[in-house]
Amino acid sequence: MSRLEMTLEAVRGFIGEGEILGDQDFVCRSVASLEGAEGDQLSFVKDRRFFDRARQSHAGAILVPEAIEGVTAHQLVVGNPYVAFGALLHKIAREKRAQPGGIHPSAVVYSGAVIGDDVTIGAGAVVREDVVLGDRSVLYPNSYVGQRCKIGHDCVLHPNVVVMEDVTLGDRVIIHGGSVIGGDGYGYIQHEGRHIKVPQVGEIVIGDDVEIGALVTIDRATLDRTVIGSGTKIGDLAHVAHNCQIGQDVLLLPTSAVSGSVILGDRVILAGRAGVIDNLTVGEGAVIGATSVAFKDVPAGAQMWGNPARDKTLEMRIQGSLRRLPQMQRDMRAVKQKIDS
Amino acid sequence: MSRLEMTLEAVRGFIGEGEILGDQDFVCRSVASLEGAEGDQLSFVKDRRFFDRARQSHAGAILVPEAIEGVTAHQLVVGNPYVAFGALLHKIAREKRAQPGGIHPSAVVYSGAVIGDDVTIGAGAVVREDVVLGDRSVLYPNSYVGQRCKIGHDCVLHPNVVVMEDVTLGDRVIIHGGSVIGGDGYGYIQHEGRHIKVPQVGEIVIGDDVEIGALVTIDRATLDRTVIGSGTKIGDLAHVAHNCQIGQDVLLLPTSAVSGSVILGDRVILAGRAGVIDNLTVGEGAVIGATSVAFKDVPAGAQMWGNPARDKTLEMRIQGSLRRLPQMQRDMRAVKQKIDS
Amino acid sequence: MSRLEMTLEAVRGFIGEGEILGDQDFVCRSVASLEGAEGDQLSFVKDRRFFDRARQSHAGAILVPEAIEGVTAHQLVVGNPYVAFGALLHKIAREKRAQPGGIHPSAVVYSGAVIGDDVTIGAGAVVREDVVLGDRSVLYPNSYVGQRCKIGHDCVLHPNVVVMEDVTLGDRVIIHGGSVIGGDGYGYIQHEGRHIKVPQVGEIVIGDDVEIGALVTIDRATLDRTVIGSGTKIGDLAHVAHNCQIGQDVLLLPTSAVSGSVILGDRVILAGRAGVIDNLTVGEGAVIGATSVAFKDVPAGAQMWGNPARDKTLEMRIQGSLRRLPQMQRDMRAVKQKIDS
Numbered sequence A, B, C: 001m002s003r004l005e006m007t008l009e010a011v012r013g014f015i016g017e018g019e020i021l022g023d024q025d026f027v028c029r030s031v032a033s034l035e036g037a038e039g040d041q042l043s044f045v046k047d048r049r050f051f052d053r054a055r056q057s058h059a060g061a062i063l064v065p066e067a068i069e070g071v072t073a074h075q076l077v078v079g080n081p082y083v084a085f086g087a088l089l090h091k092i093a094r095e096k097r098a099q100p101g102g103i104h105p106s107a108v109v110y111s112g113a114v115i116g117d118d119v120t121i122g123a124g125a126v127v128r129e130d131v132v133l134g135d136r137s138v139l140y141p142n143s144y145v146g147q148r149c150k151i152g153h154d155c156v157l158h159p160n161v162v163v164m165e166d167v168t169l170g171d172r173v174i175i176h177g178g179s180v181i182g183g184d185g186y187g188y189i190q191h192e193g194r195h196i197k198v199p200q201v202g203e204i205v206i207g208d209d210v211e212i213g214a215l216v217t218i219d220r221a222t223l224d225r226t227v228i229g230s231g232t233k234i235g236d237l238a239h240v241a242h243n244c245q246i247g248q249d250v251l252l253l254p255t256s257a258v259s260g261s262v263i264l265g266d267r268v269i270l271a272g273r274a275g276v277i278d279n280l281t282v283g284e285g286a287v288i289g290a291t292s293v294a295f296k297d298v299p300a301g302a303q304m305w306g307n308p309a310r311d312k313t314l315e316m317r318i319q320g321s322l323r324r325l326p327q328m329q330r331d332m333r334a335v336k337q338k339i340d341s
Helices: A008-015 A048-056 A081-096 A312-323 A325-340 B008-015 B048-056 B081-096 B312-323 B325-340 C008-015 C048-056 C081-096 C312-323 C325-340
Strands: A019-021 A041-044 A061-064 A074-077 A167-169 A180-183 A188-191 A194-197 A203-206 A217-219 A225-228 A303-305 B019-021 B041-044 B061-064 B074-077 B167-169 B180-183 B188-191 B194-197 B203-206 B217-219 B225-228 B303-305 C019-021 C041-044 C061-064 C074-077 C167-169 C180-183 C188-191 C194-197 C203-206 C217-219 C225-228 C303-305
Touching (some): A008 A081, A041 A081, A217 A225, A312 A325, A325 B312, A325 B325, B008 B019, B008 B081, B041 B081, B180 B203, B312 C312, C303 C312
Parallel strands (some): A061 A074, B041 B061, B203 B225
Antiparallel strands (some): A188 A194
16 A cells, blocks of 8 residues: 555645644545445545435545535645645655655666656666766666667666666656556568568667557657657557657557658557557657557548547447447348248 | 376375276376377267377377277276366476575565465565465566565465555465566546646555456556455456456456456456546447457447447447448449439 | 768778768768757768758758769768668667677576577576577666577577567567567466466467567467568567467567467568467468458458458548438438438
């Protein structure tokens, strides 16, 4: 359990305002949802729609927007419980993964690396030649940063993350466990039935505030740059192939995949297991639905569903018609008989 | 080759019964199927249906339920060759991955960890603060166990497995190479076109006898617990998103995926690359076919096929009709012409 | 940026021929495509179709098949610019990942290992008992090679690659970061609602010149051998299940998946996210399209599209008909009304 371990009074102090209804010395051991909370946990009520759930909750204390009758938990009335609870979550998240700081004796830092202030380089982590590592960045144990990479400030690379050579990360980039950034793109030339490797010598440039889930692969460009725009969020087990140009604030949900040389505009969303075939362009703000796969360019703002992806309204009509297709086939036989007779 | 290196007499001793037809000093170097076996290998015959294959096999020795005429291999007649062969497999599997035992000098165990008896902590493995590690559990090289995790007895974490903080494993849990348990769920709030991270401070609780394949991702809950029930088996490259409640004895085959906050009842089966969209419930014992994806709740015991998943019988009818759809379209044109003329 | 750092004269020397139009002392810092190049980079023109792009390029120098008018860059005229540029790429690729050589002090090599000449075993890499490692092979940091594996000459295992016990690699095999070769196949026997593990004691045999992308899983055979033929190329996040027999020069594109005991003939192609259901055979040279999944045996040379995969021509006709299906349903209602009235 990620610990909070604060009295309700201390929580009020952290939030900076609020009125306590109940015991100000009550200790909130941790946080939970209204449904999941136990007696020593703090929960929250976003607005009136959740008042009934609050009454049924086993939470020991609840952040509330106003005093709620019939709630047995201690209440802390604050202006915006949702925002206040979020601030507590950020505090817990920071503390539960607190790092020892410094460079562990079993980490290996090669020559030419420029290491910022207040970094953590965990046990067994490897920093290759000529890396630049920004201030306060954390390399978890057994992560790997290849030659000439530039890692910005306040980045976090979780355990066993692999960043191969010549990759640039902006500031505040988070990469979850085991992801591989900078593997070679899948590029071969066919020659007499054999497949000859095209060396992949390009780079990857990742902007600020990008978060990359666990076990994601992002491949380096063949010659130029694979680009991930600032603010983009990539889920677990997603794949971005070589030479892609991913815009800003794009959402690539878990297990989605983008083939080679694709261009995604800003704020594009690929839902779970969605995909885009190689060399296509998806316009700004377009959405490709869960498990849907674009085989053609997608205009800005479009909503595409299905595999192959079609306009969402058409695809929903087709799926509706499909349910009646066996009946329609029987109708057709009957019609033909009638006409022929 | 995983070695057996036992004489047929020693095999009889291990099984505890049986009659040898042939050379009791014949050395079985290893095991194989009837088709794949070479002259120094031991195979088995389950029942009469496999007698002909036994006659064609190159195996040096065969476990058989009764003497088979025309088999040149040495035969060991036992009550249940299938069960006896399985016991030999378990013996081989134990020995082929035998561990050195103890804590390797290059492993790093942080303060507050409680380490059970007879554990192996491999080279470069990292055990963070306040971990509890049960008896006889094995952490392969370069695996990582985060703060406050509880690992039961007889667990095995293969190389480079990452278990982030606040994860609980039952007894006899096996996790194959590179899997990441406890990465952050994919949770963002949209605010003026940007995506603001919702800290994921919940836990994961995994029951007894769970096996998790290679390169699987299981995300921690936002607030409460992601749960994997006892006896559940998860294949390679599968994904379980945050807040899921997976029942007992569930089968998630390789590359299947379960989106956020999904509830799967006991004994549910997701075949290869099957999926379930977020916030759905799949009832006990339901089966979702290979590459099929549920976009609606699935009742207990249902068999669902297709994407979107439908009742299997309906989906098979639709697929059958689809093959005839181009012809039907031509028929329709003809019918309309006839009627109009 | 992967560096070239050669004068145009040095490039001519490396290629072994060519005429310089411009400054022979111009320093090419690195390489790029015509579109992506900056003023200090070298690019190339394959043939006349790209002459206009060359005129618009910002490249500082260009390899050309003949002098191109209107190009401001320095030109190096060579017989085959494409081949010459490829040779430069190979040179850059070799140098940008240059290894320190030798066995890092924090690597762990167990007893009985036979280590070839001029190998690199990186920091934290683990080589278990009785491994054979060929000449000039490179184990990147924190990679793992299990008991009794045989690794050929000139192989490269990227960081955090896991090769479990009893796996054989040919020569010149490349495995990208985090891939897991030799995890247990997904094999269970159902017994009274529980799933009993079938120990997976078989091997994996991988041929020469195989390249395996990042985060790929290849499972060991239950009893015999999972086989990957020489020259086969496997993309990121692909999955090969236990007991598969993959032919030579096969292409498994990123995120494709092959279920258990499948046989793929030589030169089969599975496009992105394509799949084959268990126990099927796909004949030599067959192609399974992107996101298409074979549920039946596929004859040699066939082109299969869709899920379930059908003959490509039929599937394209069906997809065309589907777009008109809602209209067809309206037509059917009209026809039935006319006939009934």
